Amino acid sequence: MKVSIIGAGTMGMMYAHNIAKIKGVQPAGVCDVDRERAERAAQLCQTSAYTSLEDLLAQEQPDVVCVCLPTHLHKDIVMTLAAKGIHIICEKPIALNLEDAREMQAACDQHGVRLFIGHVVRFFPNYRDAAQKVKDGVIGEAGVAHLKRFGSFPQGSDGWYHDRAKSGGVIMDLMIHDIDYARAIFGEVESVYAAISRSDQMEYAQVTLKFKNKRIATLSGYWGYPGPFTTEFEIAGEKGIIRFNSNETLSLNVKVQSKDQDLGERVQVPRSPMMYDPYYYELAHFIQCIREGTTPIVSAEDACKAVAIALAAEQSAELGKPVNMEVFS
Structure with a gap:
């Protein structure tokens, strides 16, 4: 090919x-x-x-x-x-x-x-492992998630990231990773509430997604972060919580409630040494889908819905109130 x-x-x-x-x-x-x-x-x-x-x-x-x-x-x-x-x-x-x-x-x-x-976040091992554990009910019925993605202000060859008409801003370009991931875990979004703070040197967004199944996810995205590129997530269920911080550990940290111990049992799911990076696995998966005519992990329809949610967040931030996703259906 x-x-x-x-x-x-x-x-x-x-x-x-x-x-x-x-x-x-x-x-x-x-x-x-x-x-x-x-x-x-x-x-x-x-x-x-x-x-x-x-x-x-x-x-x-x-x-x-x-x-x-x-x-x-x-x-x-x-x-x-x-x-x-x-x-x-x-x-x-x-x-x-x-x-x-x-x-x-x-x-x-x-x-x-x-x-x-x-x-590509769907292909990162810690995110993929966490999604599977949610699906398998390891922490019970997951109902709340918080996801963060912080990095320096990206520098395009012609400064296009600073032009919101070209990049869409921090929600559309950066947070959309976590929008797609949250939707993959919890399903369809019912409403969006957002706030954005921005200047020439930074743009910070906080977004709350309410899902049709009553789950809630809060997302934070930050361009202009002075520290290392950082991603974090917490996914909580009635039996425990899954946590990840890219600056603290290479392992997925799952804490499950134990009947015998108040503090619960700490379960580490190690990140195996990777022969290839997630971008390789993403490309290889898409190529395989073309060869075999199979359905991809993340579809064009998923991508369209992520854009719709990002646009709803922008509208919410502008209006200062929640926006129902029916407007973008």
């Missing part, structure tokens, strides 16, 4: 690092308007560099293209690739508004191509 990459920034380089490692995949060109960046990524996966998508498509004739461009450029590229019958792996978020996201989804369906969106 011939796989190309368009966009050789941070994520494009991550894809280039992993793509040649996938069995049966042939790297088929890297495209970026910056030739130096394109050549650097192409060298990483031992393929050719291009500055024109048309030239790449004509010369390489890929089966799949990985779209690693700024969010505001996703739609036009996806629509072009879909019309040419090329499968697409696109970085998150799928689009900046729900109308564009749905058009992209419909175009891929119309032309019979697969559209995968890179909500």
Whole structure:
């Protein structure tokens, strides 16, 4: 299977690092308007560099293209690739508004191509293990979750992250990881309540999701954090709690109530040494879905719903009151 990459920034380089490692995949060109960046990524996966998508498509004739461009450029590229019958792996978020996201989804369906969106958190081992433990009832019926994602203010090549019309801001670009994950655990969202604080150097958002099954998740996202990139989550049920902090442990910490001890039993689920990173597993999974025609762990529909929730959060922050998700259905 011939796989190309368009966009050789941070994520494009991550894809280039992993793509040649996938069995049966042939790297088929890297495209970026910056030739130096394109050549650097192409060298990483031992393929050719291009500055024109048309030239790449004509010369390489890929089966799949990985779209690693700024969010505001996703739609036009996806629509072009879909019309040419090329499968697409696109970085998150799928689009900046729900109308564009749905058009992209419909175009891929119309032309019979697969559209995968890179909500990679589903492939991180600690998050995946926690989701499985919730599903298995290890902490009983999980009802409350809190998720945090803090990092420095990202620096795009042309400062596009600072332009909310291009990036969507901290909720759409960063917190959307945890929006997708919370929905994967608890199901469909009923209402959203949010607040945002921002300046030229930071943007902080606090979002509460109320789910149709009465579960609650609170999410915090922070651009401009002065410390190391940090992710945390707590998921609580009537029998215990699952906790993770990326700065404290590489293991998943599960505390389950014990009938014999007041403090309960501490169960460590170790993170096994990983031969590959989560981006590799995500790409390999999407490639497998194309080969076998199977349903992905995270679908284009999931990606559309994550965008809808992010937009509801933005509207809630603007209005200063909860927003019902029916408005975005």
